[in-house]
Amino acid sequence: MALKKSYDLLENVDPWICIASKLSLSIRVVSAIYRKHLKAHNVTMSQLSLLMVIGKHKSLPQSEIGKILKLERSTVTRDLKRMIDQGYFVKKGDKTRQVIYITDKGASYVESIIPDWRAATQEAKTKLGEDGEQALDLVLHKLMG
Amino acid sequence: MALKKSYDLLENVDPWICIASKLSLSIRVVSAIYRKHLKAHNVTMSQLSLLMVIGKHKSLPQSEIGKILKLERSTVTRDLKRMIDQGYFVKKGDKTRQVIYITDKGASYVESIIPDWRAATQEAKTKLGEDGEQALDLVLHKLMG
DNA sequence: TTTATTTAGTTGCATATACAACAAAAGTTT
DNA sequence: AAACTTTTGTTGTATATGCAACTAAATAAA
Numbered sequence: 001m002a003l004k005k006s007y008d009l010l011e012n013v014d015p016w017i018c019i020a021s022k023l024s025l026s027i028r029v030v031s032a033i034y035r036k037h038l039k040a041h042n043v044t045m046s047q048l049s050l051l052m053v054i055g056k057h058k059s060l061p062q063s064e065i066g067k068i069l070k071l072e073r074s075t076v077t078r079d080l081k082r083m084i085d086q087g088y089f090v091k092k093g094d095k096t097r098q099v100i101y102i103t104d105k106g107a108s109y110v111e112s113i114i115p116d117w118r119a120a121t122q123e124a125k126t127k128l129g130e131d132g133e134q135a136l137d138l139v140l141h142k143l144m145g
Numbered sequence: 146m147a148l149k150k151s152y153d154l155l156e157n158v159d160p161w162i163c164i165a166s167k168l169s170l171s172i173r174v175v176s177a178i179y180r181k182h183l184k185a186h187n188v189t190m191s192q193l194s195l196l197m198v199i200g201k202h203k204s205l206p207q208s209e210i211g212k213i214l215k216l217e218r219s220t221v222t223r224d225l226k227r228m229i230d231q232g233y234f235v236k237k238g239d240k241t242r243q244v245i246y247i248t249d250k251g252a253s254y255v256e257s258i259i260p261d262w263r264a265a266t267q268e269a270k271t272k273l274g275e276d277g278e279q280a281l282d283l284v285l286h287k288l289m290g
Numbered sequence: 291t292t293t294a295t296t297t298a299g300t301t302g303c304a305t306a307t308a309c310a311a312c313a314a315a316a317g318t319t320t
Numbered sequence: 321a322a323a324c325t326t327t328t329g330t331t332g333t334a335t336a337t338g339c340a341a342c343t344a345a346a347t348a349a350a
Contacts, residue, residue: 023175024194026168063329071173072307095314111154135283139281142272143273144174220336
């Protein structure tokens with residue numbers, strides 16, 4: 001089972017200096033908190049983000065959604081499709097300039113979820129603490145800036 | 146297209162106070178940096194994490210891997226399977242106590258990737274700045290603690 | 291020691307995500 | 321106006337991920 005050679009780079013590397021790994025780990029911890037609170041609503045954070053972002057504007061061009069959430073076009077197409085099928089959004093417009101509208105069903109749905117979403121956010125904030133929350137804002141600001 | 150009612154909670158909510166959304170956005174930005182640098186190696190960050198973590202220990206019980214990377218058991222099973230199929234790891238042991246070993250092929254592979262991984266990490270660090278990097282460490286520390 | 295419980299791994303199912311290739315529409319150049 | 325370029329949306333393909341249900345093995349309780 002032993003390796004035939006020695007691997008210096010590998011032996012001396014520290015996987016935990018990886019920025020992507022740190023963020024991945026962080027999102028897994030936080031996602032679990034949100035999933036727990038949102039479970040009864042049968043909604044994911046990705047879906048809730050769409051509901052809240054589009055809902056707040058009442059409607060958004062599909063092309064804007066990807067820009068706002070930094071999602072690839074095909075991801076937006078398919079994430080929306082599932083929710084259109086469920087009646088939370090409708091799509092209007094021609095082939096290349098689609099506009100997505102939230103429906104009353106979608107708006108009611110997101111309103112029913114918001115209290116639990118707030119609770120999840122509160123739990124996450126408590127875990128982060130005041131300083132942790134500010135730190136996260138700084139990270140985001142640096143990355144988006 | 147207009148909504149039939151008004152939705153107070155929805156109109157007044159700020160989607161961007163969401164901790165999960167902030168982290169999701171952050172990871173998308175950082176992932177893109179790593180994908181760009183790792184593209185030529187045809188490897189993802191998830192795979193590279195497995196290679197580095199297991200490789201550094203030479204071997205790890207499968208059950209440990211999920212604990213270290215905070216991944217669900219089934220995710221570990223399948224992420225490993227793809228890489229075992231490619232010959233980067235081997236699996237030894239009985240039905241419920243598996244141990245995963247890195248192979249020479251896997252160790253060579255990860256060593257060939259490390260320089261570009263370092264470059265990606267450097268680019269991400271530059272974007273974050275010294276303060277942003279410390280902020281990320283604080284976030285992770287708070288969430289894991 | 292037998293029984294009950296916990297731990298470990300797998301498989302079915304569903305969502306989320308990106309890239310490449312394609313088609314169609316919109317915008318720009320000439 | 322015609323030709324070229326960019327933007328937008330979709331579909332094929334692949335990886336990543338979690339939950340539920342199941343099996344099997346290990347551990348604890350009786």
